[in-house]
Amino acid sequence: MASLQDVVAFLDAELRISEVPDYSGAVNGLQLENGGSVCRVAAAVDASLPVVESAVAAGADLLLVHHGMFWQGVQPLTRAFYRKIKRAMDGGLAIYSAHLPLDVHPILGNNALMLKALGFSPDGTFFDWKGLQLGLTAEVDLTRDDLRDKLAAVLGGDVHLCPGGPERVRRLGLVTGGAGSEVALASAAGLDTFITGEGPHWSYPLAEELGINLFYGGHYATETFGVKALAAAVGRQFGVPWQFLDHPTGL
Numbered sequence: 001m002a003s004l005q006d007v008v009a010f011l012d013a014e015l016r017i018s019e020v021p022d023y024s025g026a027v028n029g030l031q032l033e034n035g036g037s038v039c040r041v042a043a044a045v046d047a048s049l050p051v052v053e054s055a056v057a058a059g060a061d062l063l064l065v066h067h068g069m070f071w072q073g074v075q076p077l078t079r080a081f082y083r084k085i086k087r088a089m090d091g092g093l094a095i096y097s098a099h100l101p102l103d104v105h106p107i108l109g110n111n112a113l114m115l116k117a118l119g120f121s122p123d124g125t126f127f128d129w130k131g132l133q134l135g136l137t138a139e140v141d142l143t144r145d146d147l148r149d150k151l152a153a154v155l156g157g158d159v160h161l162c163p164g165g166p167e168r169v170r171r172l173g174l175v176t177g178g179a180g181s182e183v184a185l186a187s188a189a190g191l192d193t194f195i196t197g198e199g200p201h202w203s204y205p206l207a208e209e210l211g212i213n214l215f216y217g218g219h220y221a222t223e224t225f226g227v228k229a230l231a232a233a234v235g236r237q238f239g240v241p242w243q244f245l246d247h248p249t250g251l
Helices: 003-014 049-058 079-090 111-115 142-156 180-188 202-208 225-238
Strands: 027-033 041-046 062-067 096-097 126-129 132-143 159-165 166-173 195-197 213-218 242-244
Touching: 003 027, 003 062, 003 096, 003 225, 027 079, 027 166, 041 049, 041 111, 049 062, 049 079, 096 111, 111 132, 111 225, 126 180, 132 142, 142 159, 142 180, 142 195, 142 213, 180 195, 180 202, 180 213, 195 225, 202 213, 225 242
Parallel strands: 041 062, 041 242, 062 096, 166 195, 195 213
Antiparallel strands: 027 096, 126 132, 132 166, 159 213
C-alpha cells in the first residue's frame, strides 16, 4: 500500500506538472482523490465511463490517464458525467491525468517511447508551442513501405499513409496524437516524413502539395505508450501492482 499523497508528489515532480504548459481542458495532475491510499494502479488512455467502470471492477484505486475528465470544459454533474464521477467515488478510485507533460517526457513520454519502439534514436526536436518542443526528429534510412510495416507492427493495426514525399525516408518527425494539422510546420522543419496519430481531412492534400510523407497511426494507438510506462514507474517506486486497460477508439 502507498499513500496517494506520496504517489501524486512523485508524479507531479517526475512529469513537471506545474512547469509544462498545456491546453486549458487538460487539468493535469490529480483530478479526483480517494480515501488516501493506493494498492493497485490502472492505466488507460482516456478517463471515459467504460474505463472508470473497468478500473473499479479490477480493484484499482488509482487510474492514470492521458486524456482526463474535463476536455469538454465546465459541465453540469448530470447524466454520463455524473455516473462517471459517482462510479469512481463509490469505488474509491482516484484519477490522475497527464497530457502534454507525458507526451514530451524524455523517458516515459509517448513520443520518446514510440520512436524507441520503431528502433530510432531522436536527434532533435521541432514544433514549438509556448516554449515547449512537442515533436522529436530522427535521421533514418529506409523505404516508405518499410516504415509503414514498422509502424503497423509497433501500433498493432493499419496505418494510413499519404505518400506525398520521397520513397526513401531519411529525416522524419514524430508527434503522437492529433497533430496532423501541423504538417506544414513539419515540412518547414526540413522533414521529408511526418508521423502522427490523426489529422483533419485537409492535412492529406496539403502533405501532397508540400511534398512530405504523412503517416496517420491512430490517435489512440500512438498514445498507449506513456500511460503504461508511467504506471510501471509508479509500480516500481511504490511496490504496487498495475495493469493497462485497453479501450481503443479506433481513431
